[in-house]
Amino acid sequence: MALVIPEDNRFESDPDDALPEDPGLPEGWTAEAPDGSDPATVARLAELLRGHERAGRGWAGSGEDEVRVEVSEHGLAMRENLVVRDADGLIRAWGSVHDRAEGRMLFVHIVDREVDERLAGRCSDVLFEWAEAQARAVGAARGLAVQQIDTGAFADDERQHEWLAAAGFERVRTWWQMSRSVEAAEAELVPDPARWERKGVVFRLVEREGGPGSMPDVADLRAVHQVLEGAFTDHFNSAEETFQEFIHRVREDPGHRWDHWWLAEITDGDGDPEPAGALVGTVSESDTGPDGSYVSYLGVLESARGRGVATGLLRTIIADAASRGRDRVGLEVDADSPTGADGLYTSMGWGTKYVTESWHRDVPVT
Template sequence: MIPEESRFASDPAELLPEVPGLPAGWQVGAPDPADRFDVAALTRLLRDHERHGRGWPGSGVDDVLVEVSEHGLRMRENLVVRDAAGDIRAWGSVHDRAGGRMLFVHIVDRSLEGALADACSDLLLVWAEAQARSVGEARGLAVQQIDTGAFEGDRRQEHWLRGAGFERVRRWWQMSRPVEAGETELVPDPDAWSDRGVRFRRLSDGERPAEADLRAVHLVLEEAFRDHFNGREETFEEFVHRLEEDPGHAWHQWWLAEIVDGEHPEPVGALVGTLSEGGTGPGGSYVSYLGVRSAARGRGVARGLLATIVADASRRGHDRVGLEVDADSSTGADRLYLDLGWRTRYVTESWHRHVVVGDLLPG
């Protein structure tokens, strides 16, 4: 269930001791999502962070609003560091993602150097640790994981995370595949088609899908990812709420695969996609989730779902389909994507730290 109130502490003063190194007049607090200058400043920070990390920016205002808007704050909390002129120079965001897993965004202005940049980073890291204890205690946990990310090769970020006790635990290939106009014919119809006893169908033309279909997608993905790296149980309400927040969310990008050669259709695969704007060029599609139940593997379900979103993207005039794959997985999923035309554009990393939650430690 989605909590009525946030599990985080909203007052930075409750969590932060005096942090040395900040100049006189610098302050910490929460950003104002209604202030266009704050939102613009956070967008600049995020885009500059991406530019330094992978060579180009990709995020926009909508990505920032997911983190700071009132809609998202039941599951999130934010902290910013302002200089003496009131300009935002560092930003931290925490997300109560699922039981035992707290996501953490850690961004320090790239123009800051030396001791001042270190001080801003230290403040964000101390705050995140305290928030991990807050959300972990609210969930009744003994240990709370902090899960944050970095671009491969970002030495500054690696230095700060390693120094704060984080461990690099995983690498992720961020892959993209070009889409050609003729690929509209990859499948008979992205709305619905069948092959070898498996039916692939779009859940909606734009409206919220039927509750039973949404629950079927959730159950398929929960089973498919149960044994994957850092898999955490997520309630149906948490799952839908989180995906609806995505700036590229579109109900017509959800597909279900069902075995139909039995008495009743059996959901065995699901693909949740999102859309991205093209700016000055064509847009793109993105595979946020692709899962197949173990009992149905080997029946072409994953290939069929991927062909469906590519054909749909082609019909929409999109020029690419992106996805993320676990670079360290032993499942061989990367071979499927390579075989179907996906190539790695850049690599990201997962860094974890496990925080003991006060008196709840066993024993």
């Protein structure tokens, strides 16, 4: 399968056209698009990102790979970035916008924790002004009347909360970031993580067109996409994402691996197997210990609920992680969801490691 590239970038690529003539920065300070191919720029943005994480949750987990997702040539197919430099040329703030799906624009907002309160606030204002202009640009390109800006914050990051509220954002959702330890013996949780069956449901890896190491079968990838779209139709802030957008985005994740994608199919009856559930996993790499696995997406169609599909997929990724010598499996759960999914996770050993929030602002396009 060839690399899938979505439609052309819909953002305003020139920061000068997305900001006032005088953005109100101190003398000598500038706002510009960063050079994502410059190692020093990537390293500095990673430093800012890690500082942001430490201030918000007490520890840093990201690195340069996560930055490249935002600023690389590949990432810019669906993104734009802005940095604010001080008079010495040091990057003090970073904003990134992502055309995630129709009507939904993701926004990264990071300001150096070493900058004094007044200057930090001005940097924050510049990022918000730029993001608002980008929301109008991408909304207009998609033919929308209103464009949502979707950004996140750590639950304990009061500075970020104050800035978001002052900029017109509303806190709309809370998310539990959960983790579960994995023991070596749990490799036996399922007969074979590559393929096993229970009560008329087959759990299997997506097929590879030319065997192990080759690209996945496109029909299987479309089945995963269709299951996830169908499973999340009524979920909070669900926005339809095309197959091309979905594949392009998930392949950007530094932890992406094709051999971490599973389908669950209903096989009882006389017809062909029917996709009923899907799990997209990734690798959580560690510099200090064993790697972990992460459940990026888990969806089960309503017609198949109550048949143990979600439990089977979770047992599969746990067994797979154990067989690879990993020590944990992480996932995110909607703390406000009425489905009670958190009950399944806690019953299977997951616990909350930290908490994040979604903050939204709707921007009129015209």
